[in-house]
Amino acid sequence: MKKFYSSVFILFILYSFSNIEVYGQKKVKQMVVFRTTNTHTLWDGVAVPIYAFASSPFVNSILPGVTIYATEGDTVEINAKNLSQGVPHTIHLHGLDVDTRNDGDPMTSFALNHQEDTTYTFVAAHAGTYLYHCHFMDVVHLQMGMYGLVVVKPKDVMTPFKGGPVFQKEYSWLMSELDKNWHDSLPKLPEHTSGIALPPYKPSYFLINGKSKQMLADPTIAIAANVGDKVYLRTANIGYYYNKIIFPKNIIPTVIDSDGRPLKKPYTNDTIEIVSGERYGILFSSDMVLKDNILIQYYDMNNHQLKGEEKVQVLFDENTNSIEEKNVYPIRISPNPVQNYCNIEYSDQSQWGKIMVYNTQGQLIKIFKLEQIATHHQLDFSEFRDGLYCVKFIDNEHSTQVNIVVRH
Amino acid sequence: MRKIYIAFCAAVVCNILFYNTLFGNTVNKTIYINRGKLETFLKISIPYLAFNDSKDFVVNSSIINLQPSQKLVLKVINNDTVAHQFAIKDIDGKATINPKDSIIRTIVFGDELKNYIFFDPSMFPTNVYMGLGGMICISKSKNNKNFFWNLKEHQLEFNNAIGRGKGVDWTNFNPDLFTINGFTFPFNIDDTSANVIANIHDTIHIYIANTGLGIHAIHFHGFHCRVIWASNARLIDTSKDSFPIKSMETMLLEMIPDKIGEYTVHDHNLIATTTLLRHPSGMMQIMKILP
Numbered sequence: 001m002k003k004f005y006s007s008v009f010i011l012f013i014l015y016s017f018s019n020i021e022v023y024g025q026k027k028v029k030q031m032v033v034f035r036t037t038n039t040h041t042l043w044d045g046v047a048v049p050i051y052a053f054a055s056s057p058f059v060n061s062i063l064p065g066v067t068i069y070a071t072e073g074d075t076v077e078i079n080a081k082n083l084s085q086g087v088p089h090t091i092h093l094h095g096l097d098v099d100t101r102n103d104g105d106p107m108t109s110f111a112l113n114h115q116e117d118t119t120y121t122f123v124a125a126h127a128g129t130y131l132y133h134c135h136f137m138d139v140v141h142l143q144m145g146m147y148g149l150v151v152v153k154p155k156d157v158m159t160p161f162k163g164g165p166v167f168q169k170e171y172s173w174l175m176s177e178l179d180k181n182w183h184d185s186l187p188k189l190p191e192h193t194s195g196i197a198l199p200p201y202k203p204s205y206f207l208i209n210g211k212s213k214q215m216l217a218d219p220t221i222a223i224a225a226n227v228g229d230k231v232y233l234r235t236a237n238i239g240y241y242y243n244k245i246i247f248p249k250n251i252i253p254t255v256i257d258s259d260g261r262p263l264k265k266p267y268t269n270d271t272i273e274i275v276s277g278e279r280y281g282i283l284f285s286s287d288m289v290l291k292d293n294i295l296i297q298y299y300d301m302n303n304h305q306l307k308g309e310e311k312v313q314v315l316f317d318e319n320t321n322s323i324e325e326k327n328v329y330p331i332r333i334s335p336n337p338v339q340n341y342c343n344i345e346y347s348d349q350s351q352w353g354k355i356m357v358y359n360t361q362g363q364l365i366k367i368f369k370l371e372q373i374a375t376h377h378q379l380d381f382s383e384f385r386d387g388l389y390c391v392k393f394i395d396n397e398h399s400t401q402v403n404i405v406v407r408h
Numbered sequence: 409m410r411k412i413y414i415a416f417c418a419a420v421v422c423n424i425l426f427y428n429t430l431f432g433n434t435v436n437k438t439i440y441i442n443r444g445k446l447e448t449f450l451k452i453s454i455p456y457l458a459f460n461d462s463k464d465f466v467v468n469s470s471i472i473n474l475q476p477s478q479k480l481v482l483k484v485i486n487n488d489t490v491a492h493q494f495a496i497k498d499i500d501g502k503a504t505i506n507p508k509d510s511i512i513r514t515i516v517f518g519d520e521l522k523n524y525i526f527f528d529p530s531m532f533p534t535n536v537y538m539g540l541g542g543m544i545c546i547s548k549s550k551n552n553k554n555f556f557w558n559l560k561e562h563q564l565e566f567n568n569a570i571g572r573g574k575g576v577d578w579t580n581f582n583p584d585l586f587t588i589n590g591f592t593f594p595f596n597i598d599d600t601s602a603n604v605i606a607n608i609h610d611t612i613h614i615y616i617a618n619t620g621l622g623i624h625a626i627h628f629h630g631f632h633c634r635v636i637w638a639s640n641a642r643l644i645d646t647s648k649d650s651f652p653i654k655s656m657e658t659m660l661l662e663m664i665p666d667k668i669g670e671y672t673v674h675d676h677n678l679i680a681t682t683t684l685l686r687h688p689s690g691m692m693q694i695m696k697i698l699p
Contacts, residue, residue, distance in 0.1 A: 107688070108629075263646060276650075303581040
């Protein structure tokens with residue numbers, strides 16, 4: 001009888017753990033350091049002082065802060081540390097519906113003083129696009145650059161949300177404005193206290209991901225896809241103006257989600273309006289070769305006056321990335337999707353010197369150096385997040401690339 | 409048998425309609441057009457107008473609450489020294505009211521939960537800008553916690569100029585005062601019609617009207633809200649945390665809080681969270697969700 005109870009107990013424990021495996025989710029950790037000492041260089045070479053987020057104490061802060069990625073169901077811990085020499089800061093998790101403790105509004109929660117740290121936690125309950133930003137004297141600290149995106153992906157990474165449409169390319173645009181006068185004068189103001197008096201807001205730089213004008217050719221911003229590809233564009237507005245995103249006439253965009261929730265009735269319009277704090281997910285494609293611009297306008301919310309415009313190139317071309325076109329040296333990857341390891345097989349002995357892996361934002365994630373000439377290699381993707389990656393094979397004279405999906 | 413059943417149903421429906429028409433489904437309401445002053449931050453006061461429930465001026469314009477399908481018999485008395493007009497947006501044409509005169513409007517509303525703006529359309533947007541914009545709200549359940557936000561922005565020198573009878577150039581509009589029901593944060597904490605205080609799992613309905621000229625971007629901390637009604641039809645039945653509301657638009661939001669605590673709600677055009685460019689102030693409030 002005792003053995004029976006022991007067996008039942010062990011089975012119960014095993015069952016419990018099996019449930020944890022099934023229903024438990026990953027814990028994502030991200031460090032965010034508050035700094036007030038860096039500058040941000042604008043399209044005309046002007047450098048302005050910024051308050052901004054850094055992803056560790058050993059790197060510079062950037063405008064906007066790094067995008068925080070999570071998968072639906074993950075628990076995300078943001079380890080925040082204030083190294084800003086006297087100015088309090090917080091992190092507000094905009095749209096993530098956190099409790100008061102994790103909300104980051106100093107009027108209802110708390111702020112971090114210099115050298116203090118804390119952990120903000122949220123559960124990534126809904127796939128979608130969100131924001132994080134400082135909420136201490138927020139009208140000042142947002143303008144100074146303390147903001148970034150939070151992207152929650154569904155488990156099926158090539159859709160915007162569970163059951164959503166499949167896309168091939170993904171971009172994120174975070175719109176804002178910058179008033180140089182605020183940046184030049186505010187850091188010199190006495191300690192921020194309640195009732196601070198501000199200069200009039202007259203921004204002269206209109207930003208997407210901190211960039212404007214010729215800087216918008218950045219491959220993480222300018223859109224390049226194959227004819228027929230579905231492009232998913234995450235848009236968010238953290239400025240104090242509202243934006244009109246105007247698509248060229250041969251592209252018909254469909255708004256499919258907003259503020260981290262799918263729309264029950266997606267709608268199509270050539271102009272998408274987005275006010276401060278909002279996020280919209282936009283899906284579009286082209287069935288013909290097309291090279292044009294998407295126009296982004298910035299309007300004063302109070303008097304509807306157009307204050308600025310930016311253009312981003314959109315290119316739909318014949319097989320810009322296709323394996324058939326560019327893979328002049330046939331490469332076979334299996335399995336794809338990749339769980340942990342993938343095998344690379346070549347038709348002849350490989351001369352490739354290195355393999356570079358990029359994420360959908362165009363960021364270089366890893367370089368595999370290939371020291372042996374061989375007909376196959378095995379690559380370890382076990383530390384990669386779930387998602388789509390572009391794998392680029394490079395030697396002295398040639399390069400070719402293929403897309404792979406990592407799904408653990 | 410079928411005929412008897414149809415006749416019985418018809419009789420019941422007629423009886424209900426007859427009863428409701430004669431007894432209890434008509435709301436009689438009188439509002440006044442009053443002239444006064446809006447006092448704000450730093451004890452600055454500016455000329456202002458309002459629709460009020462009595463002859464005494466108060467800064468927050470009337471909110472008329474109705475049940476679905478009720479008939480409103482509304483008497484509007486012009487207590488001002490100049491003529492005004494009265495209209496209900498999307499419902500009723502404008503009528504002129506001379507000083508010390510009055511009009512009576514009779515309107516039967518539908519059964520849809522939504523809100524309407526009533527306003528003075530004369531010299532548009534001058535008189536509605538000066539405060540003559542109020543709200544009619546159709547609310548179904550008395551068990552809901554209902555709150556009412558009339559959003560507006562003001563430029564002090566514009567109010568002073570209009571108060572002196574001078575014209576203004578609206579293309580130079582750069583507001584420096586942002587209010588909910590005529591109050592700016594933190595002086596709105598006693599406005600029980602606007603300040604959300606509710607219990608966890610309550611069904612909260614927030615009726616919002618923008619009687620100002622700009623666009624407001626209302627962002628909720630802590631919660632997504634479902635849009636029950638919006639002048640912008642694309643927003644209806646969406647679940648969002650940040651809501652655009654344009655000039656002379658209305659919106660009805662439903663929020664069912666799943667956690668206790670204090671949560672800020674504010675215009676995310678953060679210039680609107682200032683008064684005379686002093687921060688924090690303006691269009692914001694703190695919601696309290698109790699156990």
